[in-house]
Structures are given as C-alpha cells and as structure tokens.
Amino acid sequence: MPQDMPPMGGYEPVQYRRNLPVRGFRPATYLFAIAGVMTYGFYRMGQGIREQNELAREKMWSRIHLIPMLQAEEDRDQVRRYYSQQAMEKELLGAETKAYNSDRFVRPTYAVTPSHVTK
Template identity: 35%
Template sequence: MSAPLPKVFVQDLPPKGGYPIINPKRYLPIRVTGATMWLIGTATVGFGIWRMMYGIRKMNEMDQERFNARLAMAPFLQAEEDIRYCAEEDAKLKKEAEVMKDIPGWEVGKSVYNSRKWVPRPQH
C-alpha cells in the first residue's frame, strides 16, 4: 500500500528576482604557437644546462681546494707517521734484542732476507 498523497502540492519555482544571467561566452585557453613553445622549451633546457655546468664548475673548484689542502697537510701527516714508525721500530728492536740475547752471532735489526731493497716491517 502506498502513502497517502499530500493535500497541498508545492511546485518548484524560480527564486525571487530570477536566476542569474548565463554568460554564453566560451572560455578557451590562450593559444600558443609552435614557435613560442619551441622558444620556451629551448630557453628552459638552456637554463638547465647552464645551471648544471655552473654546479659542475663549483664542484671542481671544491675538489681542487680539497686536493690542495690535503697536499699542504701531507708533509705534516708524513712526519707524524715517521715519528710513530720510529718509536714502534725502536720498541720492536728492544724486544728482538731481549728475545734473541741467548743466540750467538745474532745481529739485532739485521734483515733475515737477502735483499738490498729496504722494506718496512709488516704491521701486526
């Protein structure tokens, strides 16, 4: 069974004062010619390449500066390493003299290899 119909009908009417005016004009995007698009694209790519070259140049400058700093520090680092090596070598020679004191004819610090080339001792 269906619901009873209302006794008063309400009809859809326009709002008071009417509907707003409809603008029939079409909204089309601005047309861009192929030459303009090509020019914008070329300018964008050119700017990107320029920025990339600028960044590479800056990185090369920083690499050169880092290289020069390391080159300037190399003598100091080598001097520190030489001091450390001499102290360690003295300790090893003292230990060798103590361990081999009972062996006749043993020369402390003499190489056991038959070579004239100097090679630093292996680090253990």
Template identity: 45%
Template sequence: MSNMAPHGFKQDMPPPGGYAAIRFQRNLPTRGFSGVVVFGTVLTVCGLGFYRLGQGNNEKRELKREVAWSRIHLVPLLLAERDRDEYRRSEAALAREKEIMKDVHGWEAGKSVYSTKRYTPSNVVVL
C-alpha cells in the first residue's frame, strides 16, 4: 500500500476541458410527405375523378340520345317492313285458302269472318 494516496483512494476526475455534450434529443427522420402534400394530392385525384365521371355521364347521355333518335328515325322503316310482311303473308294465306277450298260450293276465299266492315288485323302470327 505504499504507492496509494495518503488517504487510501484516488479520485476519478473529468478530462481537462470537460466531457462532450450528451445528445438527448430525438433525431427521427421524416417519414413520407407532409400533410399538406397528401391532402393536396387527394383533392387533385378526387377532382380529376369527378371531372372524368362528369365526362362519362355526358357521353352516356349523348349515346342514349343517339339511340333514341335512331329508333325514332327507324320506326317508319320498321312499320313499312311489317306492313309488307303482313301483306305478303295475307296473300299467301289467301292463295292457300283458295287452293284448299276450291271444291267447296259457295265458299268465298278471303271473306272476313267478322260481322263488321272495319279492318281487323290478324292476331295470330305464323312463323
């Protein structure tokens, strides 16, 4: 014990100039975009989506209008085609009736079976 201090201990002292400062602050990196950027992006995407939705609705409305007008313009053609088909079928039915009933005395082919002078279209469609 001869090389010890007179009191028996050696005190540990700080280095000359002191210790370095202790970093106690949280140093977290930024994670992603700021709230303003995210909110602006969401608003932009929603705005563009609603714009495209409106454009699609206008396009659908215009297509519906086009279909309606094409049907309106086709109605006379379809009615004329139906009238021609009905006339052709009635002439064929009259010819068949004349052929079938040619031997029956007093039979008038094509005479209406109704007791009226008004036109009554046939209700039975033969396909």
C-alpha cells in the first residue's frame, strides 16, 4: 500500500487567527487625545487658581482699606456709650462723679489674664 503524501505545493496554512475588523483608533491616538485633554484641564486649573489668588488679594486689600472707617465707627460708638452712661449716672446720682483725674476719653483696654489655679 502506498504512503499518503502531502499534495503538490503543500497544505494551505492553518488559520489560527480571527480576521476581525479593526475598530477605533490606534492606541497612540487615544494617548495623545488624553494628554491634550489633561493639558487643557491643567491650564484651566492654573487660570482658576490664579483668579482665586487675585480675588483673595483684592478681598484682603478691601478689608485693609475699610479698617479706618470701621475704627471711626467703633470710636463714635464708644463716645456715644460714654455720654449716655454719663447722662444716666447724672440722672441716678444727681451729680457727675469722676472716677479718674482727667476728663480725657481713653478707650478701655481689655487684657486677657490667665487664671491662676492653685492646687
């Protein structure tokens, strides 16, 4: 009995890969697109941080410029309270009493003193 031999020209190659169509872009395209989006995002974030810093600086300077007006308001309030207290004192006691040697208005100072705890 004769031996089986391969056909002339050999066998056809065995198809072990699937022939699927390529879907989407190449991976490098996705990489560049994501890098572009991230670059734009970091750029916008930097602009936002710069704007926040500018707004904070503007807020600080506006508060600095308001300090003299607020101080004047506080001074007027202190003087008003002083005169109303003097009027109430005169009404209750019938005469003005002086606790100090001077008539000059001195703003009260409130000092925080630590409490001494004895053990």
